[in-house]
Amino acid sequence: MIEFEHMKKSYGTGAQAHEVLHDINLTIRDGEVFGILGSSGAGKSTLVRTINLLERPTGGTILIDGQDITGATGRELKELRSKIGMIFQNFNLFQQRTVLRNVTFPLELAGKPKAQRVARAERLLRLVGLEDFADRYPSQLSGGQQQRVAIARALANEPKIMLCDEATSALDSTTTVQILDLLRRINRELGVTLVVITHSLSVARNICDRVAMIDGGDIVEMGETAELFAHPKSDILKALIASADEQNGRDEDKDGKPVGGSADAEDDGKER
Ligand SMILES: Nc1ncnc2c1ncn2[C@@H]1O[C@H](COP(=O)(O)OP(=O)(O)O)[C@@H](O)[C@H]1O
Ligand SMILES: [Mg+2]
Numbered sequence: 001m002i003e004f005e006h007m008k009k010s011y012g013t014g015a016q017a018h019e020v021l022h023d024i025n026l027t028i029r030d031g032e033v034f035g036i037l038g039s040s041g042a043g044k045s046t047l048v049r050t051i052n053l054l055e056r057p058t059g060g061t062i063l064i065d066g067q068d069i070t071g072a073t074g075r076e077l078k079e080l081r082s083k084i085g086m087i088f089q090n091f092n093l094f095q096q097r098t099v100l101r102n103v104t105f106p107l108e109l110a111g112k113p114k115a116q117r118v119a120r121a122e123r124l125l126r127l128v129g130l131e132d133f134a135d136r137y138p139s140q141l142s143g144g145q146q147q148r149v150a151i152a153r154a155l156a157n158e159p160k161i162m163l164c165d166e167a168t169s170a171l172d173s174t175t176t177v178q179i180l181d182l183l184r185r186i187n188r189e190l191g192v193t194l195v196v197i198t199h200s201l202s203v204a205r206n207i208c209d210r211v212a213m214i215d216g217g218d219i220v221e222m223g224e225t226a227e228l229f230a231h232p233k234s235d236i237l238k239a240l241i242a243s244a245d246e247q248n249g250r251d252e253d254k255d256g257k258p259v260g261g262s263a264d265a266e267d268d269g270k271e272r
Pocket of ligand 2: 044045046165
């Protein structure tokens with residue numbers, strides 16, 4: 001369980017200080033897929049990066065399984081980070097390392113013996129469907145394959161929590177659905193709690209059990225995904241739903257059937 005209590009985050013100090021998260025109160029339950037939805041600059045990445053202290057809160061408290069982690073340093077911080085996997089929009093793979101050695105990297109940091117590192121990495125590559133790609137380099141893989149490597153690497157230390165920061169935003173809609181399916185499977189089969197940041201309504205709809213809508217550094221509403229999207233209260237969520245509906249309308253052919261598997265219709269035209 002991840003609990004935020006009156007959490008604040010400012011960048012800069014003194015007269016330059018700029019508060020980007022104001023008073024975050026939120027509980028993410030064990031084993032759920034929790035979505036953080038909001039437009040660019042809303043504070044989503046900052047919020048999620050406080051969970052592994054890539055960003056330090058400037059006020060309030062964060063508890064993980066009841067333990068206050070807000071001030072963690074040294075060994076405690078290292079331990080915390082090893083139990084939290086993270087994946088990103090741009091995959092962030094090591095270009096000079098093979099697929100296998102990308103996945104063994106966190107195990108090297110943790111000081112695991114080589115045979116154990118390789119065995120575990122091979123098992124994870126099977127899990128993500130890349131067992132035949134162990135000796136390739138990232139540049140020899142598609143975007144979807146690169147994200148699978150990143151997912152395997154994020155799982156290397158058997159984390160309980162995985163943070164996904166716009167993990168499908170650089171992928172086309174078919175690949176997005178495949179990666180979301182994989183993440184769902186990891187959530188269900190391995191019991192990993194997923195915190196999914198997205199600007200995409202369809203990604204949130206596809207994978208999240210609950211969603212918090214964030215705007216201007218505040219959580220403006222939060223709830224079970226289906227309920228939240230059926231009865232949005234905030235203007236910002238209403239507008240997001242209206243624009244997605246309009247986009248879906250445009251994607252419908254003359255028989256009224258959706259064109260293609262547009263799970264991510266509002267993202268069309270983005271970088272592939
Ligand atoms: N390292 C930083 N220094 C100063 N301001 C930052 C930094 N990182 C993010 N911000 C600001 O914080 C706000 C929220 O950013 P971010 O969390 O990246 O939003 P999102 O992920 O929702 O697009 C933005 O106004 C951004 O400019
Ligand atoms: Mg971001």
